[in-house]
Amino acid sequence: MxxxxxxxxxxxxxxxxxxxxxxxxxxxxxxxxxxxxxxxxxxxxxxxxxxxxxxxPGLDLRSRQIATVAALIALGTAPVQLRAHIDMALGVGCTEEEIKEVIIQMAVYAGFPAALNGMAAAQEVFSAREKEGV
Known part of the structure; x- marks a missing residue:
């Protein structure tokens, strides 16, 4: 059937x-x-x-979120979604250091402006989570 x-x-x-x-x-x-x-x-x-x-199936949530964060940084046109997915990446076990490393690596493939914007978005998320006690 x-x-x-x-x-x-x-x-x-x-x-x-x-x-x-x-x-x-x-x-x-x-x-x-x-x-x-x-x-x-x-x-x-x-x-x-x-x-x-x-x-x-095939990828765990951490891997999917790392890929999503990298893609959104490279795209450079989705700041709201980037912040949301950075937050979700942290929620599924990624560390702030891992997020920063993904962003630094994107400087090579997406350019420095994209990486700098990504780091600014990450800082916003890190700060908001710290204020919320997450």
Whole structure:
């Protein structure tokens, strides 16, 4: 019997469960705002990246978050998402030193402006977590 495609509702539930594992409170808050403006975009944002891709086997959450942080730094156009994923990387066991090393390595591949912006975003996250006692 062939496998059936998961329904959007199943993908959404799987995506929310993955976000919860990742400590994605900042993403969940951001999605809440999007839910008011465009419920479809908010749903797709949970279903596809978190329900379909980030919940796949093969990489642990630490590795996925390191890759995501590096990609967002290289992109240089997603500061809100970068801060959210730095926060989630710390939440799944990455250290501040590891985040800094990823950012320094991105200077080679994405350029110094991207790395400097990434370090500024990281500092914002580190400071906010320190104030919150996390």
């Amino acid at each position: 062939p496998d059936t495609e998961p329904t959007p509702d199943e993908r959404y539930r799987r995506g929310l469960a993955q976000l919860e594992k990742m400590g994605g409170g900042s993403v969940t808050a951001m999605l809440g705002k999007k839910q008011e403006i465009s419920p479809d975009l908010a749903d797709i944002t949970v279903e596809f990246p978190y329900g379909d891709i980030l919940s796949r």
